[in-house]
Amino acid sequence: MTDTLVFDNTLADGETVHEMMAHKGGITYNDFNILPGLINFSVNDVDLTTKITKDIEIKCPLVSSPMDTVTESSMATVMALFGGVGIIHGNFPTAELQAAEVLKVKRFKQGYVMQPYCLKPDSTVADMIEIKKRYGYTGAPVTETGFVGSKLLGMVTARDFDFITMNSNSTADVTMETPIAQIMVPVEKLTLGNAADAPEVSIKTLKKCRLGKLAIVNKKGDLCALLCRSDLLKTRDYPLASHDSKNQLLVGAAVNTRESSKKNVELLVAAGVDIIVIDSSNGTSTYQVEMLRWIKATYPKIQVIAGNVVTRQQAKLLIDAGADALRVGMGSGSICITQEIMAVGRAQGTAVYDVSRYAKQFGIPVIADGGIRDVGYITKAVSLGASVAMMGGLLAGTTEAPGDYIWGPNGVRVKKYRGMGSLDAMEAHASSQDRYFTADSDQIKVAQGVTATMKDRGSCHKFIPYLIRGIQHGLQDIGAKSIAELRQNVDDGLIRFERRSTNAQLEGGVHSLHSFEKRLY
Ligand SMILES: NC(=O)C1=CN([C@@H]2O[C@H](COP(=O)(O)OP(=O)(O)OC[C@H]3O[C@@H](n4cnc5c(N)ncnc54)[C@H](O)[C@@H]3O)[C@@H](O)[C@H]2O)C=CC1
Numbered sequence: 215m216t217d218t219l220v221f222d223n224t225l226a227d228g229e230t231v232h233e234m235m236a237h238k239g240g241i242t243y244n245d246f247n248i249l250p251g252l253i254n255f256s257v258n259d260v261d262l263t264t265k266i267t268k269d270i271e272i273k274c275p276l277v278s279s280p281m282d283t284v285t286e287s288s289m290a291t292v293m294a295l296f297g298g299v300g301i302i303h304g305n306f307p308t309a310e311l312q313a314a315e316v317l318k319v320k321r322f323k324q325g326y327v328m329q330p331y332c333l334k335p336d337s338t339v340a341d342m343i344e345i346k347k348r349y350g351y352t353g354a355p356v357t358e359t360g361f362v363g364s365k366l367l368g369m370v371t372a373r374d375f376d377f378i379t380m381n382s383n384s385t386a387d388v389t390m391e392t393p394i395a396q397i398m399v400p401v402e403k404l405t406l407g408n409a410a411d412a413p414e415v416s417i418k419t420l421k422k423c424r425l426g427k428l429a430i431v432n433k434k435g436d437l438c439a440l441l442c443r444s445d446l447l448k449t450r451d452y453p454l455a456s457h458d459s460k461n462q463l464l465v466g467a468a469v470n471t472r473e474s475s476k477k478n479v480e481l482l483v484a485a486g487v488d489i490i491v492i493d494s495s496n497g498t499s500t501y502q503v504e505m506l507r508w509i510k511a512t513y514p515k516i517q518v519i520a521g522n523v524v525t526r527q528q529a530k531l532l533i534d535a536g537a538d539a540l541r542v543g544m545g546s547g548s549i550c551i552t553q554e555i556m557a558v559g560r561a562q563g564t565a566v567y568d569v570s571r572y573a574k575q576f577g578i579p580v581i582a583d584g585g586i587r588d589v590g591y592i593t594k595a596v597s598l599g600a601s602v603a604m605m606g607g608l609l610a611g612t613t614e615a616p617g618d619y620i621w622g623p624n625g626v627r628v629k630k631y632r633g634m635g636s637l638d639a640m641e642a643h644a645s646s647q648d649r650y651f652t653a654d655s656d657q658i659k660v661a662q663g664v665t666a667t668m669k670d671r672g673s674c675h676k677f678i679p680y681l682i683r684g685i686q687h688g689l690q691d692i693g694a695k696s697i698a699e700l701r702q703n704v705d706d707g708l709i710r711f712e713r714r715s716t717n718a719q720l721e722g723g724v725h726s727l728h729s730f731e732k733r734l735y
């Protein structure tokens with residue numbers, strides 16, 4: 215491509231971001247367009263490296279929200295594999311369970327299943343068939359308790375039961391009711407992997423012995439993990455993956471501002487968490503500032519994202535108190551009713567712009583949280599100064615989001631998605647109730663979110679690469695080769711913006727069609 219082409223800047227249409235934001239009244243992502251730039255590089259060359267906190271750089275500007283229908287270990291793992299970060303939610307029955315999710319991400323090794331579905335000796339063939347039907351696994355380890363972490367007794371694989379018909383009147387020796395203990399291959403006859411060995415050693419054993427699955431046990435004979443041939447065959451490289459200094463995946467977790475959260479922080483740090491998010495709709499409270507100062511004083515190496523904030527005054531308070539990043543957004547989320555119920559909040563475009571501009575002077579990155587409806591919204595958030603975008607709803611219908619799919623109306627497969635301030639989420643666990651219904655509160659609940667469903671979006675293994683590619687195309691259209699360049703040129707007024715009227719918004723969407731299908735990736 216020729217790089218001698220240049221734009222004549224005396225003809226620049228639209229306005230600078232600063233001019234656009236100087237108009238009175240808050241603006242949202244939907245209120246503006248970015249004007250096209252000059253394409254003189256390939257989409258492959260667009261570099262999305264950015265910062266999520268002061269000290270942590272990642273390769274793509276994507277973060278999953280700490281919500282109990284969005285981020286547990288599966289989501290956090292896939293986010294990190296593709297160069298983003300997942301923030302494990304804080305709505306678990308106990309602090310130990312939250313820390314266990316962090317540990318699963320930290321222990322992730324390609325091909326290894328750290329939490330395999332297990333059976334007990336008295337589970338039946340029908341139970342195994344159910345696992346196969348539900349999750350597609352053709353075999354399972356048998357342990358004393360039926361969970362990983364207890365003594366391995368054997369393995370059952372499809373070969374042990376595949377001749378059984380679904381008819382329990384079968385005259386065969388083995389029926390649906392036969393206990394697994396009778397048909398499993400007992401542990402004495404199994405080739406096992408050793409938990410103390412490096413992954414390469416176990417992979418070699420699996421290949422050499424031509425096994426479908428290799429159970430990994432510790433010195434005591436307890437099951438620690440399962441190495442699966444099919445996963446290894448699928449193994450691909452993740453060149454953008456977010457890693458810590460020990461080459462483990464990066465992961466974050468959220469805590470609230472109650473005294474009891476200090477125990478969560480302690481356990482999360484012990485599990486290896488890299489980032490703590492202090493989760494609140496209004497981050498400027500004495501509770502948050504105290505929590506922030508305590509975490510930074512007790513664990514200086516842990517990066518803390520404080521928030522949420524939407525104004526510069528709020529930003530200053532938390533930056534002064536030691537925040538390593540700010541989470542921006544109040545009421546902009548898809549499930550949020552904060553602006554309606556509390557009458558408080560701010561249009562997200564303006565909030566991101568104002569806070570980012572202020573925080574930039576101190577090298578503090580901004581996480582644009584809420585209202586990311588599609589990939590273009592991520593590009594807009596970053597153009598307004600955010601370093602990364604945090605998504606709840608956009609990721610909620612994916613395979614990696616917690617919860618099972620259900621069939622919604624009209625035969626559409628959906629997953630539940632709910633606000634963390636919804637009654638549903640508040641009532642989920644004693645720990646979350648403690649947040650709302652303490653002795654000093656009046657026991658009257660005021661929900662700030664709704665419960666919803668999200669359409670099946672398939673696996674993040676397909677969806678995240680689509681988002682990354684979409685952002686790269688966006689930056690290419692804007693004429694910026696990297697996020698760094700985008701932000702510099704926006705700041706310098708070289709990248710131009712234009713507000714759009716309600717009619718322009720309609721024109722910019724799909725219109726005038728009899729019907730249409732929206733297939734995106
Ligand atoms: N970003 C957004 O627009 C919004 C997000 N949310 C989400 O919903 C969830 C709940 O948010 P919030 O209601 O803001 O939670 P919160 O935990 O900050 O506040 C809940 C209530 O507890 C009080 N509180 C907090 N710490 C306390 C302490 N140490 N001692 C005494 N009282 C204390 C607060 O003042 C408030 O009345 C979070 O996950 C949040 O991210 C909720 C609303 C809006």
Ligand SMILES: O=c1[nH]c(=O)c2[nH+]cn([C@@H]3O[C@H](COP(=O)(O)O)[C@@H](O)[C@H]3O)c2[nH]1
Nearest residue numbers: 279547548550585606607633634635662663
């Ligand atoms: O007003 C609210 N009530 C709630 O119950 C609630 N739960 C989550 N959040 C916030 O919404 C963000 C996710 O928004 P999206 O679905 O638009 O990505 C999240 O990242 C949160 O900031 C809430 N806001």
Ligand SMILES: [K+]
Nearest residue numbers: 545546547550
């Ligand atoms: K909203």
